Amino acid sequence: MPARFMPLAAATLITFLGIGFCAETACAESWTDLRGTRTIEARMVGLWGDSVILEMLNGKRISVKLDALRSESRIQAQDLARDWQKNRGTRIGELQGRATEAAAPAPNPLPMPPAAPAYTTPKTDLAIGAFLDQIETLVRDGHVRAIYDSLPLTYRNDINDIVKLAAEKSDETTWDASIGKLQQLGEAIVTKQRWFLSSPRVKQLPPDAFDSMAEEVLTTAGALRIGLSPDVISLEKLRTTPVEKCVADLDAAIAPFVAQLFSYNGRSGRTVTVESEKEDTAVVSIEIDGRKSRVTFTKIDGFWVPKSMADSWAKSVESAKATISESTGSDLFPAVTGFATMVGSFSGPMMASTTADQYHGAMESIFSGAAMMETALAGFGNMIGKRFSLTGKSPNSGNGYDGYSGMDDYSGMDDYSGMDEYSGMDGGSDYDDQSQN
Structure with a gap:
């Protein structure tokens, strides 16, 4: 060994001997x-x-x-x-x-999605392209309230009147049997998510499908659990609080979940082309995953709305109020009530389960009614702009927010005809020409 390395070697040897001695006598x-x-x-x-x-x-x-x-x-x-x-x-x-x-049936504390980006009220008096883009950005950031806020003030006032009238007609029993059951389903899945994911039925899914299903179902269930809780929305609140405040509170509660759902699918597959724009009228071509549609918009008080919707709005509002006035309250939303009744048949037993085996047994009702659940999940996914399936196979195409139709064309609020004109943005045949009205 060269002489110049001798001091280094000696120091190294002493160090190792010291470490060994310390380790040997440390205890x-x-x-x-x-x-x-x-x-x-x-x-x-x-x-x-x-x-x-x-x-x-x-x-x-x-x-x-x-x-x-x-x-x-x-x-x-x-x-x-x-x-x-x-x-x-x-x-x-x-x-x-x-x-x-x-x-334990679920981690403690329960996992929560990251906070959604801050909300900004949609701007008015913009060009049609910029107006639609800002709404899409806000919705993909989790803020579905942007669709409500993008309506003219007179339209929002009409919606407020309709909701108040419906809330006064409804009763707590009907509310609990519908909204309460949906909230219970979210609670049963989120607070017992380990049992849900350990179900033999669920574990049969291929790994990729399992991961996708777990992300989407748990996130959607989280939105139901938080968004439909009595602290966020209740029949009494709808009766006594302006709809604008109710929408804002709901948005604040579910925005992180909605934003996370959009993040799973990445970028939007929606392309908007402005064919013409002159003063208060614009014609827009929208393509979503190969499906094309053409929509004529008209500007009302600085807000762009589909012309067909504007033309039928007053009649639709009048019809909605008449239908609510003539109802008994319990028959206001038959589709929601029927679906919630089906959900309650398994969400109740799932919630009451004290063991994983009991929970898995209660879950069997979900899979025995798989077709109904597929339709229900697809409908809820469309409402928030997300398409998914318990089986990992989407019953619909698309990868996210696809225009105003992502909110079920506004028809979900009352099941009345004439309130669904936003569907012109993405519905119909391969190329629907709605520019002629």
Whole structure:
């Protein structure tokens, strides 16, 4: 070895020897006999009755009577034994806690999506392209309230009147039997998500389909659980609070979930082409995943709305109010009530389950009515601009918000004809010409 490397080699050897010595003696204690004439370095490995078991530095183990040691060594042995017992209890508690957590129906705390980007009210008096783009951006950021806020004030006032009239007609029993069951479904899935994902039916899915399903179903269930909770929306709140405030509160609650749903699909597959724009009229061509449509828009108080919708708005509002006035309250939303009744047949037993086996048994109703669930999930997905399926196969094409139709063409609010004109943005045949009105 060259002479210049000798100091470095010596330093390295000393370092390793020092480390080895420290590691070997790190846990060793000093033990002194009763007379104080002999002291040894050894590691205590146990205390059995009136004897302490010591492991010498050479690995040999010896047993020494406690009364053969000086008082400080006896105290040291007893202190070490107490520490071991305490640490053992702590360790057992940690292991039991981990086992309990692993066996729990859901993680604690429950996972939550990241916060959605801040909301900004849609601007008015923009060119048609910029107006539509801002709405799409806001919705993909999780803020479905942008669709409501993009309506002229007079339209929003009409919606407020319709909602108030419907809320006054409705009763708590009907509300709980519909909205309450949907919220319960979200609660049953989110708060027992480990049981949901461990269902033999669900675990049969291919890995990619399983991951996609888990993301989408848990996120959607989270939106139902939070968004439809009494703290966010209730029949009494709809009766006493302006709809604008109700929409804002709902949006604040579900925006993180909606934004996360959009993030799973990436960029929008929607292309908007402005064919013509003159003063208060514009013709727009919209293509979504190969489907084309042409929509004529008209500007009202700075807001662009489909002309067909504007032409029928007053009549639709009048019809909606008349239908609500003539209803008994319990028959206002038959589609929602019927679906919620079907949901309640399994969400209730799922929620009441105390074991995974009970939960899986309750879930069987979902799969026995798979076709109905596919339709229901597709409908809810369309409402928030997301298409998905429990089986991992989407019953609809598309990958996200596709224009105003993503909110079910506004028809979802009342099931009345004439309120669905936003569907012209993406519905119909391969190329629907709606420019002639």
